[in-house]
Amino acid sequence: MNELQKAKSLFIEYLQIEKNASSLTVQHYEKDVDAFFLFVRTEGYSALRDVDYQLIRVYLTSLYERKLSRRSVSRKLSCLRSFYRFLEREAIVESNPFKSVSLPKEKKPIPEFFYEEELDKLFSISDKSTASGQRNQALIELMYGTGIRVSECVGIRLQDIDLELGTVLVRGKGNKERYIPFGKFAEDALKTYVSDGRAVLMGKGKVEHNALFLNAKGAALTDDGVRYILNKMVEKAALTVKIHPHKLRHSFATHMLNAGADLRSVQELLGHEQLSSTQIYTHVTKDHLRNIYMNSHPRANK
Template sequence: MDDLQTEKLLFLEYLQIEKNASSLTIQHYEKDVDAFFLFMQTEGIASIKEVDYPLIRIFLTQLYQQKLSRRSVSRKLSCMRSFYRFLEREGKVTHNPFLNVSLPKEGKPIPEFFYEEELERLFSVSDLTDPLGQRNQALLELMYGTGMRVSECVATKVEDIDFFIGTILVRGKGRKERYVPFGQFAERALKKYIEDGRVSLLQKSKAQPVQLFLNAKGGALSDRGVRLILDKLVEKAAMTVNIHPHKLRHSFATHMLNQGADLRAVQELLGHENLSSTQIYTHVTKDHLRKIYRDSHPRANK
């Protein structure tokens, strides 16, 4: 199995250096490759060259017997397909047996989003006289006002904001950069936080981080820190809804499309490489359009 572990480490290094994959993606790939290696061991397969279509079918059967979702099975197959593509490129194998296996079709879930009145409650609970309250308000306004991913938000630096033209430089996946505009509410919240709250938080830190959003000790705010902040804001607002950082991104896209924004423009703002990633929000807006039709057309409910 030593040779297998060596190939795995080279694959993970390739993902990190050449594909610029996130640490979370690399963790998932490592876990999935290890699971397949364990399966190979139980089946008495010692070499990656011995893996063939019948063996993969047995592997698939075991995955389904574990009651895994189609999405989980699809992810594992996609991982192994990428692993063997890498091995083929490196000349370790002559073909990719996973190319013969069809990925299970997934039913795309409709993204959760906040209704506008729910957001208003969230925006009203932060103490704007307190440094952390100012930070929380700026965080909420920026994430909802731009549709940024939480990872993009915590990586933002003060110098990335251009108040003169009202845009922010966003560093997205794969080192891709985009400029996203923000509105007056976000501008006011950001200026208040940068000129007041952030200055106070910086006094607690010796490191003087360049990141825009800081934690209570003056260090750079983490992804997990954002999740905890949102949980506390929901609790403070006495709301019973589920919340996660991506829900603000979903809300941004849904509300933009509901107000007539062009799908291509929303794709650009979100930083989606493919339009299909943005089209999932049209399922939500179709429900909105149906409601407008039922409420407005004189013969809709007859």
Template sequence: MNDHKAFIEYLQIEKNASPYTVEYYQQDLKEFFSFLHQEGIQSLGDVDQQCVRLFLTTLYDHQLSRRSVSRKISSLRTFFRFLEREKLVETNPFMLVTLPKSPKPIPGFLYMEELEKLFEVNNVNDPLGQRNQALLETLYGTGMRVSECQNLKLRDVDFTIGTMLVRGKGNKERYVPFGSFAEKSLKTYIHDGRDQLLEKTGIHTDVIFLNSRGNPLTTRGIRTILKTMMEKAALTVNVHPHKLRHTFATHMLNEGADLRTVQELLGHENLSSTQIYTHVTKDHLRNIYLNSHPRAKSRD
């Protein structure tokens, strides 16, 4: 069963899958091949509906979440679709597998009062404080993913028109605007604090966000910085990069932005990915209704 190597190349070259996605596919395939070995199935062409049902049973016996099971089934469905295309199997036994849809969790977000506390904790006269402020303003001001922020280069930021070139999943590019707060903090950091951090290393880099040693920040480093800011602000909620992305989308919708616009800004391929943010705006919509509709509430 060495066909998975060709499949991984297909993911990397044709599908432009991220390293994280490829890693998940490899984990799922390894687990499935282990199952086939235990069942004495030596050929992928021998995998049938009964085999798939037995595999599903083993996944549930391991008490995996519905989300984890769905991901594994999706990975294997894609794998067998590739095998079909390459005429290595006749049918895709995972095509007919259906799992009950589980309710999507409502994404957490920060209220403006909580955000204001975060914006006040950094010492903007210090190189790391300038970096942290610029990092916070960029994540909240654009809604980009942490990996996109980590890879942001100096040449990607155009201050003349206030936009950033963001490289998202599958190397897809999109332009995202940013406002005056992000502009101010970025300019301060780039022309002051960043230069001081660069002096600590002889290596030149175009990456915007650097660590205390002058090297490019990692995604883990960005999460650690946000956690430190959260502790300084004495917030009781957990703050991580994706929560800032959720907050960006929620606040945009609350202030009247349409779904299509938010979809484009977030870099979502499907509108359904953006629609999860409409759930967290229902209270806002109800308040507007109660305060605006002539017969929404009693006048006595």
């Protein structure tokens, strides 16, 4: 095993054990490290200690020449910075050459969200007399009612739902668990689906399992399955909007803040580690508050 392979193996072990990173995250990190050192070898270098600021700048230039997005470049840079930070900690290299390399911060786009009248249409189109209609209703009520990610939604098991307390246990990024409350609409939709529709869908499957949301064949619903269902619901509701599962999450956060929820509470409900991740929703609510002010304050307009 050469120097790079040994260092990479230790780094992957660190990600899995100390950082509790998901298998997908580990795959991305390994791929980015491999791609970088393939470039390093083409430049005539081989050792971990050969990497310096100038070589990194040449590498970043090569990424932009390949027309990679700023987000992709930032992700690769972040990965390599973490890799060398680990190597420095383990005394494999003397210093981290990525420490002084940075990219201009990318302006975060304002998140798209549904207006409440659009959601009303989505909530009213499912045929609740059918198993798939009951599932779709429970799915959209729970996703909007809790703001969970699609990956968290498809990972929910039957035992994670507490219909008595009105809470759901979800596993977020890094397999971190959190309990989220849900309201009466989601509760009613879930009760109907769990007691009726899910049993019908499970009967079409070949293997008994405890996933909450099932597809037409009785298997656990996937991320792509959720996207397909939501797109069909939008199509049926005749809404001229693009749908993605995160739009329900954005809508949850935006509507909560518009109604007066504090930022820290919304951060906890969304499972954000950093408050800055939640603060992006305040840009949307600022416009909302300005409209309220302009329409309500006696001296806002002549």
